[in-house]
Amino acid sequence: MIAAGLALLAGLGVLAWYLQRPAPRDLRLSFARLLPDPPKAPRPVPRLALALPVRSLPFWLHLLVVALALAAIWADLRLRLSTPDPQIGLRIVLDVSHGMGTVADGVSRMNLARAAARDEAAAARAAAGAAPYCDEVILAGRSLRRAGLADLDEAGALPEGADALSLLEAARQEDAGCTITHVTVLSDLPAPTAAWPQDAPALRWVQVGAPVANVAITAARHVPPRLDGTPASVILTVDAFGDTDVPVLVVSGPGGERRSALEPSLDRPGRFFAQMVPGAGGAHVARLDPGGAYGGDDRLVFDLTAPDAIVLDWRLPAVPLPRGVRQSDRARVSVVPLADLPSVPARAGVLAVYPGWAGAAPREIGAFVEDPSLLGAINLDVLERRMPASMPGALPPGFEPVLTDATGGVVIARRVDPPGLIVPAPVRDADPDVTALALTLFYSALQVLSGGDEVPLELRWETASGQGVGDAWKESDTARPLAPAPPPADYSAPMAAASAQPVWPLLVLMALAAMLAERLWSLRRRRADAL
Amino acid sequence: MEATEPPVSRDILRKAHLRLRQNVPTGGIGQHLRRRAGQSLEFREFRSYQMGDDIRLVDWRASLRTGRRDGRLVRVFEAEERTTLMIVVDARPAMRLPEQAPKLLAALWALRALAEVAASSGDEVVLGTLFSPRDDRPVSARGRAAPALARQFAEDLWSAPADPLDSVPVASTGGLMRRLRPASAVVLLSDLLFDDPGGGIARFMRAAQESWRQVLVQRLDSLEAELALARSAGRLRVAATEGRQFGDEPTEIDRPWEDAIRARIGAHVDGRLAEWAGPGLTVEPPMIWPAAGGLAALRTGFAASFPASGLLRGIAARGGEG
Numbered sequence A: 001m002i003a004a005g006l007a008l009l010a011g012l013g014v015l016a017w018y019l020q021r022p023a024p025r026d027l028r029l030s031f032a033r034l035l036p037d038p039p040k041a042p043r044p045v046p047r048l049a050l051a052l053p054v055r056s057l058p059f060w061l062h063l064l065v066v067a068l069a070l071a072a073i074w075a076d077l078r079l080r081l082s083t084p085d086p087q088i089g090l091r092i093v094l095d096v097s098h099g100m101g102t103v104a105d106g107v108s109r110m111n112l113a114r115a116a117a118r119d120e121a122a123a124a125r126a127a128a129g130a131a132p133y134c135d136e137v138i139l140a141g142r143s144l145r146r147a148g149l150a151d152l153d154e155a156g157a158l159p160e161g162a163d164a165l166s167l168l169e170a171a172r173q174e175d176a177g178c179t180i181t182h183v184t185v186l187s188d189l190p191a192p193t194a195a196w197p198q199d200a201p202a203l204r205w206v207q208v209g210a211p212v213a214n215v216a217i218t219a220a221r222h223v224p225p226r227l228d229g230t231p232a233s234v235i236l237t238v239d240a241f242g243d244t245d246v247p248v249l250v251v252s253g254p255g256g257e258r259r260s261a262l263e264p265s266l267d268r269p270g271r272f273f274a275q276m277v278p279g280a281g282g283a284h285v286a287r288l289d290p291g292g293a294y295g296g297d298d299r300l301v302f303d304l305t306a307p308d309a310i311v312l313d314w315r316l317p318a319v320p321l322p323r324g325v326r327q328s329d330r331a332r333v334s335v336v337p338l339a340d341l342p343s344v345p346a347r348a349g350v351l352a353v354y355p356g357w358a359g360a361a362p363r364e365i366g367a368f369v370e371d372p373s374l375l376g377a378i379n380l381d382v383l384e385r386r387m388p389a390s391m392p393g394a395l396p397p398g399f400e401p402v403l404t405d406a407t408g409g410v411v412i413a414r415r416v417d418p419p420g421l422i423v424p425a426p427v428r429d430a431d432p433d434v435t436a437l438a439l440t441l442f443y444s445a446l447q448v449l450s451g452g453d454e455v456p457l458e459l460r461w462e463t464a465s466g467q468g469v470g471d472a473w474k475e476s477d478t479a480r481p482l483a484p485a486p487p488p489a490d491y492s493a494p495m496a497a498a499s500a501q502p503v504w505p506l507l508v509l510m511a512l513a514a515m516l517a518e519r520l521w522s523l524r525r526r527r528a529d530a531l
Numbered sequence B: 001m002e003a004t005e006p007p008v009s010r011d012i013l014r015k016a017h018l019r020l021r022q023n024v025p026t027g028g029i030g031q032h033l034r035r036r037a038g039q040s041l042e043f044r045e046f047r048s049y050q051m052g053d054d055i056r057l058v059d060w061r062a063s064l065r066t067g068r069r070d071g072r073l074v075r076v077f078e079a080e081e082r083t084t085l086m087i088v089v090d091a092r093p094a095m096r097l098p099e100q101a102p103k104l105l106a107a108l109w110a111l112r113a114l115a116e117v118a119a120s121s122g123d124e125v126v127l128g129t130l131f132s133p134r135d136d137r138p139v140s141a142r143g144r145a146a147p148a149l150a151r152q153f154a155e156d157l158w159s160a161p162a163d164p165l166d167s168v169p170v171a172s173t174g175g176l177m178r179r180l181r182p183a184s185a186v187v188l189l190s191d192l193l194f195d196d197p198g199g200g201i202a203r204f205m206r207a208a209q210e211s212w213r214q215v216l217v218q219r220l221d222s223l224e225a226e227l228a229l230a231r232s233a234g235r236l237r238v239a240a241t242e243g244r245q246f247g248d249e250p251t252e253i254d255r256p257w258e259d260a261i262r263a264r265i266g267a268h269v270d271g272r273l274a275e276w277a278g279p280g281l282t283v284e285p286p287m288i289w290p291a292a293g294g295l296a297a298l299r300t301g302f303a304a305s306f307p308a309s310g311l312l313r314g315i316a317a318r319g320g321e322g
Helices: A002-019 A057-074 A109-128 A149-154 A164-171 A338-343 A380-385 A432-450 A504-530 B010-015 B060-065 B103-121 B145-159 B174-178 B200-207 B223-233 B255-276 B294-308 B310-315
Strands: A025-027 A088-095 A133-140 A144-147 A182-187 A202-207 A214-223 A233-241 A248-253 A256-260 A271-276 A282-289 A299-304 A310-314 A325-327 A333-337 A349-354 A365-368 A399-405 A410-415 A420-424 A459-462 B029-048 B073-081 B084-090 B124-130 B139-142 B184-190 B214-221 B235-238 B281-288
Touching: A002 A057, A025 B223, A057 A504, A088 A109, A088 A164, A109 A133, A109 A149, A109 A182, A109 A202, A133 A149, A133 A164, A144 A164, A164 A182, A214 A282, A214 A299, A214 A459, A233 A248, A233 A282, A233 A299, A248 A271, A256 A271, A310 A432, A333 A338, A333 A432, A338 A349, A349 A432, A365 A380, A380 A432, A420 A432, B010 B103, B084 B103, B103 B124, B103 B145, B103 B184, B103 B214, B103 B294, B103 B310, B124 B145, B124 B174, B124 B184, B139 B145, B174 B200, B200 B255, B214 B255, B214 B310, B223 B235, B223 B255, B255 B281, B281 B310, B294 B310
Parallel strands: A025 B235, A088 A133, A088 A182, A182 A202, A310 A325, A310 A333, A333 A349, A349 A420, B084 B124, B084 B184, B184 B214, B214 B281
Antiparallel strands: A133 A144, A214 A233, A233 A271, A248 A256, A248 A282, A282 A299, A299 A459, A365 A399, A399 A410, A410 A420, B029 B073, B124 B139
């Protein structure tokens, strides 16, 4: 209504503009001095002329520009460019991830999905009747593959895990020959809550497969050895989905086969952890006995290549070698007095110490860098009361101050690459605060350089037959409740919008063309007048 | 290309020579044949030998044909002499109209073309203006210097800022009058629409015809072209011109009004020419402005018509076509 009103006003404006009597043209005539007096007009000439400008080409062109511009702005018109006639284009996205091979009651989820796909295609074809119809199948795992309905029988579950995003990506693929009006996704995953675009083909998500209980080895991580002598270990995560008994975890490796006890997680029901100390490095296989309904996640293969102890080049005779540390001249980290720093290989990490605690005295802390791994265990108030002396001499090349005293003397310094730290040497002093500060700071620095964080392992899931399954943990949850079937697709109203193109760019283009034509016409007219 | 360079083949101009009226006085030996005996290769007549005649001029064959012993005849040739060409251009602001094809520009084309012709004859050329807004002193040159002078004169006049159209032009003919030579021809290039309230121009034009001088008037007529322009404009407001004010009231062009304009202008031009009438006055057919096509059409028309025009043919020894 508003658009109609505005269009009417604009049209009247253009009409009034053209109804105006053109202003007299100023003209210079060489014989004007000899002109007779111009005839007097009997009455004032009205500003508006009654004659309609039906013969004025610019008038019609201007009117056309206004009409097209208004139509482009307000009219929500759609123009079917690619499919002039109603048609149905059905895209079936079939989940072919490994979990679709899960069998329940003698029927695999893949078979259920195939049957549903055929039913969907039949319903769409019947709804199309005599109208044009086309369909296509996209087999979606981690990768996508186009196929036809005839290929459904050969489509099987692939040894790879996938998620709902892969299926959505398949649903939004560009049309290839078939103009898609409807999309049906068949998967054992529930429909995601992601918003589906308004202008996209109608989406129907059908979940197949009744829930079945499953247990799975879902993760494993390596815990490196500790300075206190705690050996390296492996922590395996076992998840149980649905109502199932706690299985037995068996780990076999170069050190033999052993059963690992599963400890329930404190914060997550259905999750268990098993920690094992491997006897030796090499390939290990963890398996569940018995496995769950889905067999792709019952066997996990991983390699242990990390060292089982901390190795350092320890050159501090006054400080005893920690229990969990092994001495080696070729270690990647050296622990040396500051004076011996030049003797450390250029590419090796280094912890250099200097005798700073002998001069410990109350001094204010100057500028320092917040470094939780290094200073997190240090009470800075206590440190200010027992401030060690700053390191002697200039900072070695590559080191930057981490903590300074109020006079600018460097107490702690760090080098990024290769990693290096300079701290006061550990001492045992009569003052327990000094001893505590010295030991805490030294061993914190040692822990930072010896790298004690947990590291993930390269994991590979296998089926019982030895076939590798990528990201099998994504398929482990087979106990998801089955969502009720969505209502049948509405094929009675073909989705014209999905295959239509918006018409406003065309209208704008036409308006610009009309404007250009008017300008060219005026230019030609002006040139003709000039001549 | 300069704006004032005439759109006429230079070859045509170089082949032409001034052919002034054969009975006007001249300034001595030159290239113009006169109706009197003199030195040239142009045969004039036979006459009886008189004492003092150059014996080499006796035509012995013709003398024998007389059958008398003392009947010696001598050959008499036409005198070949120099003369002066004065070209006067009307430089009123209104001469810069119509804006698409100014009359002043065509006048300057003609001026430079005539100067080129005069240069090839070795004659003196005097260039001056009527209603010159600034320096009204004529300039002159002889022979080969004439085209360069004409070029400078025309370019300066064309590029000089014009006075407002509504200003009243004042004629100044004193400088021109002083440069009139006994043996000369005066060419006036104008639309003849100016006013001459003090009669100064008429006095000059009559003086220019005295002593057997020749005056050629070339009228530049853009009336119909400007009327066509006015018709296409429909309603128009005429700009104030040469002291005449028209106010803001628009004017409607109609046929009676156009006829009235034609009648008034025709009467004005006839009256002007009548004031100048004399034995040496020659009024060439007017140069008519093209109704459409602007400057390009004017240039084309000038190139086609000028070589055959009465102006060039009237003063060129071998005719405009060469």
